[in-house]
């Protein structure tokens with residue numbers, strides 16, 4: 001079947017960059033785009049009217065935790081552990097994870113993916129679902145939700161241990177444990193490569209730079225080259241980790257991954273705001289510093305600004321990374337799983353970091369959320385509207401109270417548009433969101449279920465929190481309760 005979209009604004013790809021096409025058409029046949037231009041003379045079976053819309057390639061989210069993340073909401077805002085430099089890792093996040101049952105993680109995963117789709121996000125590099133709900137359930141859910149996803153097993157040959165009041169050290173595991181995880185991850189790749197018409201893209205997920213030894217990282221490099229899959233790791237995500245890497249090896253997280261050879265074009269580094277030269281770290285960059293190593297290796301940084309902005313922290317800065325030649329993509333990490341919101345904050349955070357309105361432009365941020373994400377996962381057929389690319393498309397209404405007047409639709413998308421303005425989302429040629437509603441998810445039921453999950457988690461916090469605190473003690477309500 002051949003479908004055409006008539007759009008007021010279309011972001012077409014000319015082979016080297018995005019261009020703005022006014023009053024044009026995008027035509028796709030099955031799951032591939034066959035034409036982008038002012039008009040189309042061939043046969044079209046069905047037309048989608050986007051005469052008030054902006055037609056863009058589906059956004060690519062390079063770092064999120066679908067099964068765990070929604071439990072942050074209504075809990076981790078406005079708080080952080082001071083002795084952990086404001087992070088919630090290792091304490092509050094650990095408690096939330098322990099308080100969430102496997103069944104509840106399944107509901108949260110469905111919710112996260114629903115949120116992603118509703119914000120025009122068609123491809124996700126999702127980390128953690130396989131461990132949280134099992135590989136079969138994960139694969140089934142990706143099939144059911146219709147989204148395009150990288151998935152894989154977690155890897156590591158070390159585990160983080162709380163060895164002092166606020167001291168975290170790595171305990172190295174038996175060699176067979178790390179090896180067993182690698183074998184399981186490889187089996188997943190072989191079993192599910194090409195699943196769901198290729199929508200499921202297996203990947204390798206070493207958990208963090210601290211919990212994978214030098215030798216283990218070398219093995220992951222070899223394995224990923226052999227399997228030809230993307231690799232995603234957490235690094236440069238908190239002060240504790242940066243300092244521990246210096247103590248353990250005398251190297252920054254990036255220098256260490258350079259030493260191990262893990263740094264390469266198929267590596268996506270989650271967060272990586274903590275690099276040499278960042279003002280919070282008191283560790284100056286020498287020469288080109290970490291950015292030069294990243295650029296030379298062709299590695300990708302997944303910039304996930306919202307979760308860090310909430311802790312009073314930020315990357316320094318999106319534009320500086322780009323100027324250094326680093327491939328910067330965008331991820332949502334936690335909540336909300338809303339790429340439009342993430343793009344907006346990415347833009348503002350970069351301007352704030354540089355004290356400069358010319359930093360973090362809409363163009364830069366949109367390129368990061370499309371072309372850079374596609375590069376990160378080695379897929380030149382995604383993140384662009386061009387003949388031969390996959391039909392992963394989002395249509396955002398620009399004639400809403402949010403986005404008029406519209407002279408430059410990309411600026412309005414980054415600065416003004418809201419998730420509710422996303423009218424249509426197509427993945428692999430199949431329409432998943434129509435008229436702003438998910439076609440294959442009962443949204444009312446999902447909303448009810450997620451609220452119930454939240455209530456269950458908050459009541460379990462005292463049992464699992466390191467200091468046995470209640471939810472209200474860890475995270476006091478914004479206002480005291482009304483008392484007569």
Ligand SMILES: [Zn+2]
Nearest residue numbers: 065234270333
């Ligand atoms: Zn993460």
